[in-house]
Amino acid sequence: MSTLAFQRTPITHHTLVTALGRGRAATFEALRSGRTGLARRGFETADIGSWLGVVDGLDELDWREDLAAYDCRNNRLAELALRSDCFAEAVQAAAVRWGARRVGVFLGTSTSGILQTELAYRERDAATGALPESLHYGETHNTASVARYVRAALGLQGPAHVVSTACSSSAKVFAAAERAIRLGVVDAAVVGGVDSLCMTTLYGFKALELTSGEICRPWDAERAGLSIGEAAAFALLERPDGPARAMGWLLGAGESSDGHHMSSPHPEGAGAAMAMRAALASAGLQPGEVGYLNLHGTATPGNDAAEDKAVSAVFGTATPCSSTKGYTGHTLGAAGGVEASIALLALEHGLAPPSLNLQTQDPALHAHLLREPLQADLRVVASNSFGFGGSNASLVFGAAA
Template identity: 35%
Template sequence: MSSPARTDVAVTGLGLVTPAGIGVAANWERISSGRSTASPDDNLTGLGVDFSCRVPGFDAGALLGRRNAWRLDRVAHLAIVAAREAVADAGLDPATWDGARVGVVVGSSFGGSATYEREQARLAEDGPDMISPLLMVMAPVNMTAGYLAIDQHALGPNLVVSTACAAGTSAIGTARHLLAAGMCDVVIAGGSESTITRTTMASLHRMGALSTRRDSPETASRPFDADRDGFVAGEGAGMLILERAADAQARQARVYAHVSGYGASADGHHPSSPHPEGDGAERAIRAALADAGVEPGDIGHVNAHGTATAMNDVTEARVIRRVLGDHPAVTSTKGVIGHLIGAAGAVEAAYTVLAVHHGSIPPTANLSSLDPEIELDVVAKDARPATLRAALSNSFGFGGQNAAVVVTAP
């Protein structure tokens, strides 16, 4: 296996705020245990689906200061906490770095949707004079990256990519291109999403995307299981510190893994259903492999998109088998944390990095009876030790937007 040094990007820091916990250590322990985080959600009482996967014990006031927390939507709260952990983990200091050489790329699908929904209700109930003047700096999708720049003194390229459920992976790929082009030396890249609102959840339920196991939320998310019936919505943020591998080596940074390849595509088929043959997904995966300079046989692990919806899981499984064969050990961490929408790809890429780093593949939660149409080696029950040279993380979103990254051992 070979990988062009000029395109290898080092992951030197990680930050995670998810339903599996606050911090990388808590996340890895929970993901490796295969224990679901889904539970009843009081904010969804009365809806057809009244459970979700939320970040436990997240006190934005304590973590960010009460005034800062009050002025930001939860999507920014989650992103900032994750980014602070990632930067510290990388051994970097915003007080001393050259901010003009630090970029930010965040994946998000909805932005500050909870704030927008709250203010819309206020407009309807109390009239226009009661709308918050902060709405326009809290709700827009670009503001999460903007607030990260303010918090971290990151003054280089600053943008949000919004490719639905592929957004977090698209952000990592975009960051990789910025580094390869020499536009910055460090990029805070990842995703953040907090859109478990009544309107969003009601719509997802109406379109049949969500599991309806209200009597057993903890077993509701069942990727690849024959009895799956939809995904469980989650929230969270995942941030990676990316640097050119040579730069990381020069400063003697600890390197978790390399992001060695990125591929993206569009199905051009349907607004919400995947291409029946997985055409776009296959092109994204093959592009990522080619970009990384690896062969299909080099991939030892796939962190699948694995939503636990009927069509996605079978289509993705067929693509994985067609491109990679049946040898990679496949998992979907959505069985534990649910579907984090725009943040999903970033968090799952971070889990893939940790799998390579620790030599361990997390299990797919709630998988008791593998769908016979899914002819893959899906890890279940317990984490599996493995020495991984290369791994793949897939993300596919509404609009037929697909992205994949190849992670390799440093």
């Protein structure tokens, strides 16, 4: 087996939990009907005057006593996704096929369980400032905690790591998992991302003046900023010669790092275009073979403008595109995994979802934004995820058959 060429890799299961609901069916119904999961609301003690995509009901979730140290909002969100669409059962079946040591866990997150530490700071010792002993930093706040939790909850023994490259995190793990399978490190991999709301995220994006008081409007002439959400999304990748039926295929992946600015994208979208071209090249495809492109599409003025230039340079202006952040909000480190699952739903159902809240497309932006659902025989779709610091990732997916 070649150690150089990208290997077409089957995705044998996937699921997601967002503000739209739990699982693939609830998500697709919202995408098909144009229902948003965003609402004008606060979270905990923070109200930044914005629309948020909150997953309700996490506090009521029952929890395993043997994993009590991992109990935090981020891992509860992960657990809810593991229980959706029988995903945990699919992984356990893969562990039987390949062995628990041959199933890896590759996840993305940006802030992990930082909320747990924020809550612990409210309970500091008045005299010493010491944090309470109930805070289990390594199992909750630490970036690697979500992969450790998922690995333990599923009874896996293979390698596990977390990618934390802001909003490209859970797209990049697809590329990491493909490499690990191709090189024989593992035979299967749980990939995806989990990011939960916290004060650091909400106040941080507010301070950067990236949030909007209105619901996010990607590509709109009057767009004013993003709406923040939380989510968990998982996919199961396996060796191409395995017996499990593919629900879709990872055909290609491209990554780049342009390092233009700590938080602003390259104004010409140079790194974004590089990632898209690399994804197409690894898949052996031409731009015209992609039937739908899920944009990063955050609705900030600079990000949409830079991505539009990159998309127009690579795909031209005919490829149907949309941003699905008007449905889920920008789920940050989970966005790549969420939108990979949405891309797979588009392939399965032959339906590309429209961008929500687009009233008048910015005349300076030229990508072909969908305003209505596009019913088509989709065979190949792509998805973009771009993060702070110029970390860019683009994925290409193919239909199951």
